[in-house]
Structure formats: C-alpha cells, structure tokens
Amino acid sequence: MQDKKTIVLGVIGSDCHAVGNKILDHALTEAGFNVVNIGVMSPQEDFINAAIETDADVIMVSSLYGHGEIDCRGMKNKCVEAGLEDVLLYVGGNIVVGKQEWKDVKYRFSAMGFDRIYPPGTTVERALEDLRADLYKEHKAAV
C-alpha cells in the first residue's frame, strides 16, 4: 500500500454505543488505515469538520439505536457544501427502526448519498474488502 488512507470514524446522533466503535477503530488501524475516531454521540458537523482538517478519504458512520435514518439525513449535501464531494460515505449498524426489508433500507440510504450501506451483522472483513476496492481502484488498474 502506498499512502495511508484516512477514515473518519464515529457513532452518529445521540447514540452512545461505544463497543463496536472501538472494535472498528482497532480493526481498521490494524488493516493499515489512518483512523480518526471522533467517538460516540457525534453530530454530522463533527464528522465533516474532522474530515476537512484531516483530509479524509472516507467517512464511516455507525448507528446502533435505530435513529440512524434521521441522523444521517442531509449529510451528503453538507459534505458537498463543505467541499467533500469526493469523500466516500459508509454507514452501518442497526440503522433503521424495527425489522424492515433490507432492499428498501439500502435504497433509501443510497438515495441519501451513501456509497456503502451495511445491514446488522456485517463483518469487518466485508467492509475492509470494500474499502480496498473503493480506495485503491487506480492502484489496482495500474498493476
């Protein structure tokens, strides 16, 4: 891997689930990413400000308490406004209330501008594969 890619990681909204956040932090760092963890209970603005200052490549949003859909609304627009149109948006956890058809949920989040949307129970490996595919595209092509 050439440059270390930077990921801003955090749990959005009034959500204080810290365990998954710590696991992701550890796993992503271990996998060679530069992780900027803004922790739990983070508003959209904190993700965006952190991404600006650290020149991040990906913003990875976790939400576990069911209110993710409300918390994530308008986030892509704010990113665009802040000059982060090229920063990838990932989201995962229990991002909606109750049991809903995953296909619909995924559609709604991708309409909101998220690039990768993960259902409950996704493994870290899956996210790592996607990160590599998304971030090292050009690299792969060159090889």
Place this chain on the structure above:
Amino acid sequence: MDGFLFIDFGSTFTKLTLVDVNKDRIIATSKSHTTVKENVVNGYERALAELRSKVGGEINIIKRMACSSAAGGLKIIALGLVPELTAEAAKRAALGAGAKVIKTYSFQLNDDEIEEIKNSEANIILLAGGTDGGNRKTILHNAKMIAKHNIKIPIVVGGNKSCTDQIKEIFKDDIEYYITENVMPKLNKLNIEPAREVIREIFMENITHVPGMEEVENRISQVVMPTPAAVLRSAEILAKGTACEPGIGDMMVVDIGGATTDVHSASDGFPTKSSILLKGLEEPFIKRTVEGDLGLRYSAKSLYEGSGSFLLKKYLVGKKYNISYEVENRNSNADMVPENEEGRYFDESLAKVCVDLSVKRHAGSIESVYTPNGMVFYQEGKDLQNLSSIIGTGGVLVNSENPRSILEVGLYKDEEPDSLKPKNPKCLLDKKYILSAMGLLSMIDEDKAVRILKKYVVEV
C-alpha cells in the same frame, strides 16, 4: 540593599516592583503614567524616582526585567481551516502567548481578507490549518496569498507539517517566517507550547518598535515577554508549585482592566462527575480568554450597550444613576478616577458585570441529551467547579472595600446549573499587583516567586 527590579510597561501605567534578593519580600512598588507618545523611558524614570523616595536608602539593583503591553500590546491574527478546529487552536495559541487576537480567519483567504490583514496593525500572523498529514490545500493557498500580497508581518507557521517544505518554497526570502510545530497535530489535540515560545521570541525581537523601547532595551533591561504572558506564568507556577515549593492547586485569575477583562485558569478542567462525555477541542492546562467588550473605561460603553446592560441594572438596583452619562464619562476619559462613594459603587457594579460574564464565557458548560438509553451528559470546555481559589487583580478590586463581593459574582449559581463555574473557592486578592512581576521573577528563581505569591496574594 540588593534588589531585583521588575518593570511592567502597561497601556496606562508603568509599574515597578522591587523585590529583595535575600528575603522573600517586596521592598516597594511604584507607578507612573506610561509615556508612549514621548518616550517610554520618561515614565519609567518618574516611577523609579518615586520608588527610590519610598525606599529611602540606597538600592543596588542586581537585575532588571520587563514585560510590556504598551502601545496596545502584542497583536496577532490567527489563520486556520475549520473555525472550531485549527482556527480555534491558533487563536488559543495566540492568547496563551499573551497576545491580543485582532481577528481569526478560517478556510481559504480571499483578496479582500488578505487586504484587511495587510492593513491591520497585527505584529504577527499565526498560520495554521490541517492536522499533520491532513488538509494541505488551505494552508498552501493562504501561504501563497501571503506571498502574493507581499505581507510584511512576521508569519509563524504552525500547521500541517507535511506542507512545511512547500511553504518554505512559497515564502523564500521575501517573507519573514518561522516554522514551528502544528497547533493541532491530531484532531482535537492541542499543541500550543511550541507556537507560544516562537511568538514570545518574535515579540522580544520586535518590541523595540515602540518609541523609546530601543532605549529601554539598551539602557534598562530586555523586555522578555508580553505582560499577559507573565501573568499566565505566575498563575501556572502558583497553581502547580515547583519541586521545592508546593502550589495552591487549581485556580483562576480574573483581571479586570479598562479595555478588557482577562480570565486565566490553571486547571485541566476534566469532568468532576462520572459518566460525562468530553466534546470538542482539547483544553490547555493554562487557558486564557480575553473579553474585549468588558472593561471599566474604554469598554464601558460596549459593556452597557451589549451583553451587560441587563446585568448592570441588576447590580445597580436600588441606586439612582444616570447610567448613560456615567458610562459615557468613563468611555471617553480613560484616566477618570471616581472621587466619591457613588462613583466607586458604579465602578464596582461595572466590575461585577465583567466578572459575571467573563467567568461564564471562560468556564465550560454541560449539556444533557435524552437518548434511548436514558440521559447522557456532555461537557464542552473546562469544568472549574472544584477550583481551590479565584484570584482577583486590577485597580477596582484592590481599591474596593469589599473585593470579595465582586469576585463572588463569578461563582457557581443554582440558577445556572449548566455553567461549570467554581463552587467554593477561596477568594484571593493580588493586593500589590505583583502577578506580572512574579511571572518575570520565575525566570530567575521559581521557588522564590511561588513563596512571594503565596505571601502577598491574600484571602479576602
């Protein structure tokens, strides 16, 4: 008698403090009007003559040291990227260096802004932006703007370290610049010491631009730091103590002046209760905030017309005053000294407003958020509830018959449970106005400075 002489060139007064070399005592203090327009040496000579007449006998001055806030003090412009992050970090670094922050700019500068900077009275520009390895675009753009407009103000570069080589190339020999460590190397991590030190060095080199200062430097003493930086140093050693002299613990200094009210706190400010989340940019142990709209003379009008009007009426309740007249009179006559009880009471009421608002703005706050898991609290800024002492300094407190009543206004109130102000601190008074002098003495002998501070800063 052998003494150390400390000089404080203030915007209004030049103050001298003579300290006994062999004993922990202040031999005498004196003051005279600062004479920036003619030559600062004149005011110094007058104060020295007064000091000599007070002492009576012969004084053998072993060492002299000076600090200065004359001619408006050290003025800095802070440049950063995101307002709450590197721009705020740069501002805190400048304040911590004892400067007056004229303005803070965020994101990429445009032509109008750079023009404004060019025409400003700034002595130093602190250029920050990006964490180490983070954003490069903005700081490079701003460096190019500085070079393009050929800004003749010294630049302190405290931004993304990955850009320093490029910035050196941009500035070349045309711009006077100093590279130092990033003020925010990692997100929300504050690193202001290195920038502070560089700013102090530039201040020492450039102070000679004040009329007569060159003569002061040649004949009298080197001006080693801005006055607020000396006060900060005093606060820090008094709180922490030294290896041989224990300190008094976490504390706060409130300095009520004519133009500004400064608050310095020496405390980590971590949450005093459990299960509270910390938010935002890290706080420095020794933090300084300056309220430019709160003061007893130049800023009396902004105090009354701005945020302080309601409070002023509250503190004046039961007294009859023509408030607008009193305020106007103080605003236009900076040298005005109240001659009677009414005048003093009005000054003290203004002082209460200054303390009330400045401490509230300095202290952190706590916010409660309802979540599906119950109530969660988060804290922004410093929790100062457990401070051991609050120290007052400034003429209005020293001359007051009841300085405690003024300082107490800054303490925790049940009506404002979210504001993390000190709860039960001792109220102390810097009766002889020695804080800046002891900051200077700490450069020679820290233990002695702590001992004298503990002796002369008294409970009221």
